[in-house]
Amino acid sequence: MTSPGKDSRAKNIELVWGYTVNTSVRVDSEKPRSSRFPKLAIAATLSLPNVGVSEEAVSVLRFALDTELEPGIVSADKQYFANATVERLHQPVADLGYLPSTEYRTDKHGVQGGKAGALYIEGDVYCPGTPEHVQDTTKDFIAGEIDNVTFQQRIGERRAFVLRNKEKPDAKGRTPKMCPALGNSPTVTCPIRELSKKAADKPRPEVEPEDAPDFPDEICRQHSVTFNESDNLRQKQAFTYQSKEWEEFHTHARQSIESLHERFKDPGTEQMELSGRRRVRGFAAAQLFITILLVNYNLRKIVSFLWEEEHGSPAPENPIMRRRDRIWDNPYTKTLARESAIELQRLGRLISPLRT
Numbered sequence: 001m002t003s004p005g006k007d008s009r010a011k012n013i014e015l016v017w018g019y020t021v022n023t024s025v026r027v028d029s030e031k032p033r034s035s036r037f038p039k040l041a042i043a044a045t046l047s048l049p050n051v052g053v054s055e056e057a058v059s060v061l062r063f064a065l066d067t068e069l070e071p072g073i074v075s076a077d078k079q080y081f082a083n084a085t086v087e088r089l090h091q092p093v094a095d096l097g098y099l100p101s102t103e104y105r106t107d108k109h110g111v112q113g114g115k116a117g118a119l120y121i122e123g124d125v126y127c128p129g130t131p132e133h134v135q136d137t138t139k140d141f142i143a144g145e146i147d148n149v150t151f152q153q154r155i156g157e158r159r160a161f162v163l164r165n166k167e168k169p170d171a172k173g174r175t176p177k178m179c180p181a182l183g184n185s186p187t188v189t190c191p192i193r194e195l196s197k198k199a200a201d202k203p204r205p206e207v208e209p210e211d212a213p214d215f216p217d218e219i220c221r222q223h224s225v226t227f228n229e230s231d232n233l234r235q236k237q238a239f240t241y242q243s244k245e246w247e248e249f250h251t252h253a254r255q256s257i258e259s260l261h262e263r264f265k266d267p268g269t270e271q272m273e274l275s276g277r278r279r280v281r282g283f284a285a286a287q288l289f290i291t292i293l294l295v296n297y298n299l300r301k302i303v304s305f306l307w308e309e310e311h312g313s314p315a316p317e318n319p320i321m322r323r324r325d326r327i328w329d330n331p332y333t334k335t336l337a338r339e340s341a342i343e344l345q346r347l348g349r350l351i352s353p354l355r356t
Contacts, residue, residue, distance in 0.1 A: 020049045020284035022056045029073040032252035038305035044288040056089035071097030073238040099238045116225040117217025123237030129207035130161040160187040160205045166224045173229030227275040
């Protein structure tokens, strides 16, 4: 469903009837490897499979704000930002204050247009003199032409050619950006621009004369160019694509949501996948039962988190035990009761009185 090819849809699929549960989980974008809070299911909706995918995602993110959490970085797989239209997903998500961290389709790697001579490459705005091998580094890596070490090296090299913000965004989201060879701390040298003597003392990546544009556009002639919030909105990302920061957060986010799904469907807990847990008819009734199960899931996560905070270790598993095995000795299995029936009687916690 996420491939750009014409024959991307799988054929001869055995279809079954059902609903889709769209969920979101809270993750940590600042410290992905830490456990500063429980990874709770923040919001969820119920929908028909592959119907209104973008709109359901926007609804989940909007409902998440009702918890009084601040909008932050949102991670999603290729079914969302990689394939959705800007009008249906990217713009509404940006209006809510979120910034995506996601993957791209293979046909969206490399240069994807530009403005005023600057190049849009995988979420950032680059100098028109960015070396071609650096522009296409993701394409080369996907094609197997370079190894991961070279790929990460080129990703780091490419950062030097990113346009820098001259000022902070204004109330309408407009940001003046300037050539990376300008300012007091330029990141590259360029034959089109003149560097100050102070800046020229420090070695830095160079724009080769053959890479410099023959007919400089506004970004090469002016001190800055204003970019609107909608510019390059489809490719905008919170982290440099495929960088170590991006990989660390993306892995953390995907593992968190998959863990939620796995535990939510676990036969030993909520058993959401089993129809026997919601023997009702109707969309609204199904949504109600899913909500109850998610609340139960969150309560378990909160209790487990508080236990670990207090004891410094995960909460022990407490399998359900029959009452007769819990309070009576069993000579057949040679097991002793975990609780004493006489002691429970003394404390007044025995459901039925002892018979003598």
